[in-house]
Amino acid sequence: MPRGSVQQKISCVFVTQVKDEPSCKREQQMFKVLATETLHPLAQSAAIDSALATEKVDGTCCYVTTHKGLPYLWARYDRKPTKQAEKRFKKYIHSKGNSKDFAWNVDEDFKVVPDFWIPAKGVKQSNGKLYPDENGHIPGWVPVENGNKQYCWHSSAIDYTLGVALVLKPKIEDPESLEICLVHLSNLLEQTLELIGTNINGNPYGIGNKKNPIHLLVPHGTFLIKDLAALDHNSLMSWFEHCEEGKVEGIVWHCKDGSLFKLHRHHLGLHWPLNDTHLNSKPVSIRLDLCKYEGDSSTLLGRFSKKDTQSYDRLKDILLD
Structure with a gap:
């Protein structure tokens, strides 16, 4: 089975919810993104049950x-908005809660990128111009x-x-x-x-x-994961906590249609990094x-x-x- 190229932000395999608690993943982030017990609809339609599971490094x-x-x-190297545009974007998100409806001025709202910068594959375009993702960034690369x-x-x-x-x-x-x-x-x-x-x-x-x-x-x-638990919240939580193979940052599923889905330890409220990792046991x-x-x-x-x-x-x- 082909393994997908990571060009865009990968969705969590479960539907996520935001909780107003300090993040254990990012300092100064005053919220957590946690996985619910509901499988992501796109993961279901991509036949996640037959996907190839690999270690997220x-x-x-x-x-x-x-x-x-x-x-x-x-x-x-993501092309990011100017301070003024980012402030406007965050204010809109705080009041509306939906980044998809925010009106960007792509010509003026983004910082200049270095020479030879290229956009990541799959970046959305509108009227022939690159359009940012839900986080307000245009993913890309520099040599x-x-x-x-x-x-x-x-x-x-x-x-x-x-x-x-x-x-x-x-x-x-x-x-x-x-x-x-x-x-x-x-x-x-x-x-x-x-x-x-x-x-x-x-x-x-x-x-x-x-x-x-x-x-x-x-x-x-x-790094393939051979003995992964069943694709449900409790089984995966137990796998991360109790299995030697579960001493990893997360899991990435590679679906037959090229779709990618992930599950990070932080999605389950679990700590990372660990004193001992599966990678360091070999x-x-x-x-x-x-x-x-x-x-x-x-x-x-x-x-x-x-x-x-x-x-x-x-x-x-x-x-x-």
Whole structure:
């Protein structure tokens, strides 16, 4: 079954409700978005019961597509409204409660985007102009250029000269183990991935350290969930709380029609990150096949090349110097 590309915000698999309580997911957010026990109607129509369930990995979303005629890594960059427009939008939401009816002036209400910015696939258009989503953002991407400090952690996981990316995935001969390997960017074209590591989202997997940071790419849909509970609120709550495989940020379902649905621990009022995660319960080996590579110890790839063929009990145990 094909695994969907994450271009847009993914809906929760259950109908959600907003509660006026401080969020445990985002600081300064004075409300929670919680899952009800009602399955989302769109999930039902997309045959969610036969969908492929995968682990939702906690990182920042990336995309591989061409730039300057070559396969490039792109970072998520949403076009956001100006302060004035955002204030008007929030005031409308507070009084009306429905973002769909808000009248945007697309030409004037949004900030200028960087050079080479492209909209995400599926962005709505009205009268030939890009139109924001329900959060008032226009999802999009910018290419990760060498030397751009804003995306230095993205850059560390790729090498454009070799045309490769550092990827974390299940080991081919033993899917219960992990491997860090090199994948040609050309083999990742039009895929979305998650960048995880030391300086991403508080590093929930404990990868690397501040002195020697480690950042890796994980293609979306990489880690299959084999023994998922029944698709109902109570069963999934129990799965997250009591199963080793449930020590994850969330679940993403990939439906046969390309639809994606998710369930985050926070949708169930459960804590994340955890001290121990399912991803960190697996042994991991490094297999780079760098016979033609002259390791530059100033780069992440060069430091990994010194550890080629080594194995570790967990991701947390990998230390590069």
